[in-house]
Amino acid sequence: MEHHVKGITKKQEKFHLDGFSGFPDCILSHILCFLDTKSAIRTSILSKRFKHFWTLSPCLIFEFSGFSPKKYVKYTSHVMAEEDQASVESFKSCVYNMLKQREHTALTKFHLSLHEDGGSTFIEDCAFYAAQHDVQDLEIHGFTRLKPATLPRSLLTSSSLINLHLHNAYGRGIELPKSVILPNLKVLRLNKFEFSDKKYDGWLSTGCPSLECLVLSNCWIHPGDKFTDLDLNSPNLKNLEIGYWSCVWDCMDTCMINVMAPRLSFFKFVGHLVRVNFKEGLPCLDELFIDLYCPSLYLCTVVHECRELNGEFLIHLFHQISFVKCLSLSPNTIEVRRLTDSVFNAEGLISSFFNLCCSFD
Template structure:
């Protein structure tokens, strides 16, 4: 038996040496799937392996052209012979491509060396019934994509990343498009963008990232099929940038909405359903803070029905930047789950407790990746007043003027990520333990510095357990 086993291994090794490997016997569909994970340059290179592999690459369902991968490693420096090499490579791959459909086509390149060739390459790919189109084009002068891109029944996913005006044809039709991402583009004047959004009856996901809206005075995004909408505004804002576009969002089936930016554009969000999850980040801007506060309140007016919300500390502070808009903050009657992300600024705990007054049914409160230790020891008297009342441990500790209803009657769970046990965290925890009458559990996910410090964990636990706790069923757990 041992001798027979050795003969079998020798025979297998000889077959591999002769090029008769097991992978080559796999069906074409499996080999195509494997090759689709490789950059196109490497997929084409497999043609030298054997006769079996010679033409497999010509029918791979995914094509990825990235000029940076083909240039020599000199940073951003590129030369004419490298450009010619890249252009020849793309031309040959598309020319030798068989008649099979292309599932995904990605092109990332500089358009400046030959806009006409880029136009031809995209048109050639579209001719293969592309389902996913990803174009990342670096443009130095106006460039218009082929009209066949915008009159297309096969496309299901489209991504345009272009540092130029998105020039659109007069006729647009995307009957099957489900995902659309626009990045870095400048929207043109007129109604072409309105026409684009209205020409996607099956669209489910829309992402508008770092785009320029300033050529538009107003636009409506009304897509009944839309389920996910992400808007990330430009990461800079001057005092004059608040004269942006009025964006009305009317999508009754949205289940996810994310906004990040300075509200340089005014967003009117029609009421989201209670099943929707919203994520909002608005950094504080001192200039024109009244306008920002008004726009923040208007945005929150469209979120009043949601049951789950993730917001940054800056967003909450924006709500309270102008006193005369406080009466317009809506009551979140359905909101049961609140996540707080990003760092805590000075005075934030007091502002948070003010915000909780508008969340009468909150059940779970999560602090995500925050650095609460950057809080000022004194929170200020705008939201905090009075001496230590059994919750603080010394001078500088304050009690809120009133305890939010949700803390008294509905709050059941509190989670802290990267808990460090610093004074601001301890003050907030003591306040919650004293006043949260139905609180069931507090989970403290320790920071790296605290995770292995069992002695400090024990001291913190003893300090908190020694309090007069409002809820008799609350448990405290270190994670």
């Protein structure tokens, strides 16, 4: 009995000493999910129990920003060794080493951020590893100077993927998938991608039936292409954000984003000069935020036309959002409104908002 009490006392002392040893594996594994991979690996020095514990973490987060190999400890046998030179190659080497040592369990999250040229093969290998381990949340910020990375087919047809964020750094790094079948994808964020007839088959409408949130940032339609309309037919879409859409001046009258989303409750638009058409109205729209402005780099004559087009866009949009409950307009949008008084005066659109409870920021 005395021996048993002493055993309990030692366990209690050990728990109070490091604050973790008394927790079961499931709780410790959950705690590691809140750490980036660098910090998770650092826990290996806490005790023998933690030496290999990071290899069980379902979350992998690799960031090159501010990378120093001394922060990423390479574990070889029972010896902790440190790299000396901070570089992309040493970062890639550390990532490959960690993937090799990790237990082959399913991934909840895999984030890779590399805004330096890491080569397409490295990005493809990371994406393939994530797909092979049934990743649910995948985020890749990638850049390559030569050949863009092609995402593996196993990822583009994954049934486990729920959240996908692709950041095409500097517009060169990741090739836009031409065809995608992601039955359970709910959140999609695309940054700096070009839509064209050769690179895109309309999978935003046909390949993501469960999509609830879509964010398109710094994207564009290839100028002069047969493909002029981006159709977003999403029956379950609730959140849509379009930011800084790029459009060549000569194509402004031809390019269009057509949205058919009967359950859409939030729409945010930031930027200028892109036509958005809601085909069947927005009966469920609760909140709308608009930050509409004219680019300062255009010639004075073009700026005047931009203002007119922005005003027309605003009028066209207001005709489609009469059921919105909360309307937020940025100071930039107010300036566009001031320069196009017809938006409010002649059209009398404000009075047509049936459910509006707040208006201007």
